[in-house]
Amino acid sequence: MTIHRPGDTLPTLTELLNENKDVNIELSRHTIYCMDNESFRFLCAIHNGIKFEQDDKHNFSVSWDKSVAETNRLFEHIDGLKPHKTRDSLSLNDARKVILNLTKPLADISKNVQTNIAIINDKMIEITSSKEAQKGLLDKLYVPINDLMPVGLNYPRTVCTSSTCVKYHKIPETNASKIDYITHCHKHCGLTGVKPETYPNPELQHCAAMDANYNCEVCRCSWDKHMHITYENKLVPKNVINQTTRDLINSKKSDEEKVKVFIEELDNKVKALKQEEEQIRSVAVQFGIFLKMNAICPYNDSLKDYLMVLIGLEKDKVNAGGNDKTLNSLKAMLDKYTQEVKVLERSVLEQSILEQSMASGEHVSVLCPDDINKLVQSLYKLKENGKQIQDNMNLCSASKARMQSTYTETYYNARQYKRSGITTPGYRSGGYNESDKSVKQARSIFKPWKW
Numbered sequence: 001m002t003i004h005r006p007g008d009t010l011p012t013l014t015e016l017l018n019e020n021k022d023v024n025i026e027l028s029r030h031t032i033y034c035m036d037n038e039s040f041r042f043l044c045a046i047h048n049g050i051k052f053e054q055d056d057k058h059n060f061s062v063s064w065d066k067s068v069a070e071t072n073r074l075f076e077h078i079d080g081l082k083p084h085k086t087r088d089s090l091s092l093n094d095a096r097k098v099i100l101n102l103t104k105p106l107a108d109i110s111k112n113v114q115t116n117i118a119i120i121n122d123k124m125i126e127i128t129s130s131k132e133a134q135k136g137l138l139d140k141l142y143v144p145i146n147d148l149m150p151v152g153l154n155y156p157r158t159v160c161t162s163s164t165c166v167k168y169h170k171i172p173e174t175n176a177s178k179i180d181y182i183t184h185c186h187k188h189c190g191l192t193g194v195k196p197e198t199y200p201n202p203e204l205q206h207c208a209a210m211d212a213n214y215n216c217e218v219c220r221c222s223w224d225k226h227m228h229i230t231y232e233n234k235l236v237p238k239n240v241i242n243q244t245t246r247d248l249i250n251s252k253k254s255d256e257e258k259v260k261v262f263i264e265e266l267d268n269k270v271k272a273l274k275q276e277e278e279q280i281r282s283v284a285v286q287f288g289i290f291l292k293m294n295a296i297c298p299y300n301d302s303l304k305d306y307l308m309v310l311i312g313l314e315k316d317k318v319n320a321g322g323n324d325k326t327l328n329s330l331k332a333m334l335d336k337y338t339q340e341v342k343v344l345e346r347s348v349l350e351q352s353i354l355e356q357s358m359a360s361g362e363h364v365s366v367l368c369p370d371d372i373n374k375l376v377q378s379l380y381k382l383k384e385n386g387k388q389i390q391d392n393m394n395l396c397s398a399s400k401a402r403m404q405s406t407y408t409e410t411y412y413n414a415r416q417y418k419r420s421g422i423t424t425p426g427y428r429s430g431g432y433n434e435s436d437k438s439v440k441q442a443r444s445i446f447k448p449w450k451w
């Protein structure tokens with residue numbers, strides 16, 4: 001019979017905690033609760049017809065009472081603890097989820113910032129190029145850049161990304177264009193387990209749109225050109241020249257002065273956008289490192305992957321006669337991102353070697369899940385792009401959650417349970433049903449037991 005003491009477990013546990021100083025768990029009466037399962041095993045045995053001496057029965061009874069007392073002591077301790085708002089602190093898993101959900105929005109918005117910068121730069125060149133262009137710009141005082149407004153689809157849609165199947169939609173008043181997925185090969189695709197917004201995706205070989213050779217029956221392109229989308233980003237134009245600047249420009253007498261103010265305003269906007277773009281990239285780099293440091297499965301740089309997808313799409317656009325500004329800036333962004341990840345990785349590595357050599361036992365982790373939360377909040381506060389990031393993030397995580405709930409749906413086969421002799425537990429889709437007999441029985445076992 002077990003003695004109600006930690007026994008052999010204690011030295012092992014002490015050693016484990018000594019090795020992991022960053023895990024702050026004290027070993028005391030408040031953290032150690034000893035129960036045993038002897039009495040439970042006795043109950044099982046007695047129901048199977050095994051006979052016991054009265055002495056044994058008494059011992060098991062004592063053991064049961066002790067376990068009950070320990071359990072109650074544990075509940076009392078928990079009851080007396082100061083409530084902790086679990087929602088305020090992100091778990092490692094939540095942090096990972098947040099980062100993965102932000103990957104696409106951050107890449108999309110960075111790309112959009114690049115496009116906006118290119119639009120403004122074009123206008124700056126335009127205004128100095130000819131008297132005519134100058135007059136046109138000063139008359140209208142209109143330089144439209146675009147915000148991204150995400151619009152969710154209620155279900156995944158299989159679209160084709162081939163240059164022959166998308167439309168390069170010219171953004172009005174600019175030289176930039178946007179890719180529209182106009183070929184909806186399976187409008188409402190019921191396929192599960194497909195990672196949205198990226199391709200190639202082998203799961204899409206099973207999409208209803210594909211024929212026996214995995215070519216699309218709708219557009220005739222191969223499966224690997226197709227992807228699932230769960231939301232679309234609409235472009236919302238806004239004028240760089242706001243009312244205050246308009247008034248200022250109009251108050252100037254000579255065209256020369258007007259042009260000066262106009263260019264100054266555009267220049268300021270480019271600077272602000274570039275600064276935000278750098279901030280976004282710096283956060284993305286830190287996210288990448290966090291994932292790498294906390295990865296259970298092999299590390300996979302999802303931002304890098306998604307940037308590659310965007311670059312592939314832009315290449316098609318350039319081949320189809322579009323300009324290569326966005327393509328070049330995306331390539332530059334990927335280069336910068338990769339470099340910064342490398343630099344930070346090296347510094348993280350150096351720091352951890354330093355820590356080990358110091359052997360101070362003080363473990364300074366690079367980023368904790370709450371830091372991730374702070375970084376996300378700092379993104380939401382960005383003046384030019386914060387709201388767009390937040391809207392995109394909300395929609396992206398909502399659609400992912402919706403997909404997840406379809407993906408994790410499992411079929412409950414009542415017949416199978418009956419066949420295997422397991423009585424149907426009181427499980428309903430909403431959780432445990434208290435009125436169910438088996439639950440009541442389970443609860444009644446937990447009373448101090450005498451005979």
Ligand SMILES: [Zn+2]
Nearest residue numbers: 186189207208
């Ligand atoms: Zn499909």
Ligand SMILES: [Zn+2]
Nearest residue numbers: 160185216219
């Ligand atoms: Zn297709």
Ligand SMILES: [Zn+2]
Nearest residue numbers: 160165219221
């Ligand atoms: Zn196609």
